[in-house]
Amino acid sequence: MAAAAGEPEVIRDKAAMRAWSRRRRAEGRTVVLVPTMGFLHEGHLSLVSEAAATAGPIAVVVSIYVNPSQFAPTEDLATYPSDLAGDLRKLASTGAVHAVFNPPDLYVRGGTAVGASAGAAVSCLEAAVGGDGHETWIRVERLEKGLCGSSRPVFFRGVATVVAKLFNIVEPDVAVFGKKDYQQWRLICRMVRDLDFAIEIIGSEIVREADGLAMSSRNVHLSREEREKALSINRSLANARTAALNHSNSASEHIKKQIVQTLTEAGGQVDYVEIVEQESLVPVETIDRPVTICVAAFFGKILAVLVGDSPLEDG
Numbered sequence: 001m002a003a004a005a006g007e008p009e010v011i012r013d014k015a016a017m018r019a020w021s022r023r024r025r026a027e028g029r030t031v032v033l034v035p036t037m038g039f040l041h042e043g044h045l046s047l048v049s050e051a052a053a054t055a056g057p058i059a060v061v062v063s064i065y066v067n068p069s070q071f072a073p074t075e076d077l078a079t080y081p082s083d084l085a086g087d088l089r090k091l092a093s094t095g096a097v098h099a100v101f102n103p104p105d106l107y108v109r110g111g112t113a114v115g116a117s118a119g120a121a122v123s124c125l126e127a128a129v130g131g132d133g134h135e136t137w138i139r140v141e142r143l144e145k146g147l148c149g150s151s152r153p154v155f156f157r158g159v160a161t162v163v164a165k166l167f168n169i170v171e172p173d174v175a176v177f178g179k180k181d182y183q184q185w186r187l188i189c190r191m192v193r194d195l196d197f198a199i200e201i202i203g204s205e206i207v208r209e210a211d212g213l214a215m216s217s218r219n220v221h222l223s224r225e226e227r228e229k230a231l232s233i234n235r236s237l238a239n240a241r242t243a244a245l246n247h248s249n250s251a252s253e254h255i256k257k258q259i260v261q262t263l264t265e266a267g268g269q270v271d272y273v274e275i276v277e278q279e280s281l282v283p284v285e286t287i288d289r290p291v292t293i294c295v296a297a298f299f300g301k302i303l304a305v306l307v308g309d310s311p312l313e314d315g
């Protein structure tokens with residue numbers, strides 16, 4: 001592990017970021033990247049701890065960038081919370097972060113407007129006035145479908161593309177992602193494997209509040225009542241886990257129905273409840289192998305609380 005990092009260097013320019021990383025590598029350090037969209041909480045800081053635990057001399061980079069291409073125009077890009085000064089304070093207090101990459105924009109803009117083909121879903125990037133010069137996308141074709149991909153049609157295309165851009169700019173040896181965004185983590189692992197990025201991907205465990213709510217930047221938008229109702233997600237996952245462990249070969253359908261009932265009774269609007277194989281994310285009918293239960297529900301008008309992951313270790 002590296003010596004205490006002190007105050008992180010804030011880098012806003014892509015070329016400067018790449019040059020910084022290359023210098024750290026030339027010093028013999030392993031460059032570890034933690035990609036975020038900012039408004040940091042303990043969940044993010046746990047990814048930093050995970051990064052800091054990498055063996056040998058390291059250089060830890062946290063990126064803070066709210067990526068417009070993963071939001072559809074109907075989604076909450078405009079109201080996504082931010083607090084750069086607070087984020088920098090939190091990161092400095094860990095003593096484990098060497099640089100913060102906070103670019104004003106990561107896309108080529110103002111080139112020929114590339115309209116989406118008729119009927120295709122469009123992101124905030126493409127919808128921006130004047131079009132944009134960006135037209136290259138990474139699609140992880142099967143894993144991007146289903147779960148969050150069903151209600152957020154441009155989400156995973158935008159995530160895969162911006163993460164590939166971050167990988168090309170920061171050139172990390174290791175990158176850390178949270179398992180709270182379970183589908184995202186699996187999709188990035190697959191992209192790295194399929195496209196031969198020489199990067200080790202670490203999946204970091206979910207950090208929850210004392211009462212069980214998974215930490216999430218968007219939680220700040222929850223009213224006190226909505227927050228209370230959102231606790232039903234963790235409750236329903238815990239009950240499902242117990243039910244599945246108590247009955248071998250439980251039927252997924254039965255457990256999913258119970259989760260939907262708990263969420264609905266709490267006043268949530270269910271986006272999806274699915275029980276999937278852990279790596280392929282293929283839905284299972286019977287819980288006869290390790291699976292992950294993925295749940296997303298809306299509490300309140302704006303907010304989707306997306307929480308997955310309740311692995312059943314012994315079927």
Ligand SMILES: Nc1ncnc2c1ncn2[C@@H]1O[C@H](COP(=O)(O)OP(=O)(O)OP(=O)(O)O)[C@@H](O)[C@H]1O
Nearest residue numbers: 036037038043177178180181206207215216217218
């Ligand atoms: N509670 C958590 N536990 C573990 N990892 C987390 C947690 N919350 C976020 N992360 C991880 O931090 C990284 C950056 O996430 P992001 O900045 O989008 O924050 P977020 O809290 O997930 O925000 P959102 O409210 O948009 O879901 C992702 O890899 C994400 O999975």
Ligand SMILES: CC(C)(CO)[C@@H](O)C(=O)[O-]
Nearest residue numbers: 035036037067159162181
């Ligand atoms: C991985 C990511 C930083 C890409 O914008 C984002 O989706 C997130 O914060 O989970």
Ligand code: BAL
Nearest residue numbers: 037070071155181184
């Ligand atoms: N961590 C998820 C990022 C998003 O919802 O856009």
